[in-house]
Amino acid sequence: MSQFDMEELKTFMRNLIRYEDACLDAMETLDDSKVPPNPAADQSAHVTRMIQYLADFGMLNADCYIRTSSRILRRGNPIPTAAGRDWAFGGGITADKNTVTLHIPADDLKRILKGAITESDLDDTKKKSLLDHITALSSKGVGTATQELVKQMVDHSTTHMPSLSELLLPLLHR
Numbered sequence: 001m002s003q004f005d006m007e008e009l010k011t012f013m014r015n016l017i018r019y020e021d022a023c024l025d026a027m028e029t030l031d032d033s034k035v036p037p038n039p040a041a042d043q044s045a046h047v048t049r050m051i052q053y054l055a056d057f058g059m060l061n062a063d064c065y066i067r068t069s070s071r072i073l074r075r076g077n078p079i080p081t082a083a084g085r086d087w088a089f090g091g092g093i094t095a096d097k098n099t100v101t102l103h104i105p106a107d108d109l110k111r112i113l114k115g116a117i118t119e120s121d122l123d124d125t126k127k128k129s130l131l132d133h134i135t136a137l138s139s140k141g142v143g144t145a146t147q148e149l150v151k152q153m154v155d156h157s158t159t160h161m162p163s164l165s166e167l168l169l170p171l172l173h174r
Helices: 008-030 046-056 082-088 093-096 106-119 123-134 139-159 161-172
Strands: 065-067 072-074
Touching: 008 082, 082 161, 106 123, 106 161
Parallel strands: none
Antiparallel strands: 065 072
């Protein structure tokens, strides 16, 4: 873990982004009355270390500080990068890049669900009722039903972890 609290870093980034956005707005409107204080104007060693830390991770431009043999000097204002903006506000492209998304057409999901029901050991009356319900579902309804099914499968799998690990281990060693 870093020497900084993550919430402190995010708050600093958010304030820096608000400052930068307000400066850009002021340039357009020629009214700087709504520009908040620049959080990077604080020349304390702590703020300088935060800026360096965020710049080292690509959250701020790296041109805002220089290292000398004895210390770090800041010149100019640090500017948040796109990754920094995404990180500060909890998502955006950065979160999307770290997410696995499966796009399965609703008709394919219906076909999978119907196949599972047909192959189940339910009585024929119950099968017909479920198949009729699935046929009547809209695309959004299929998505909602599938999300719920996946949640239940994950919950169920955690109670059967030894058998799940037996299934996963051979796949992970490929």
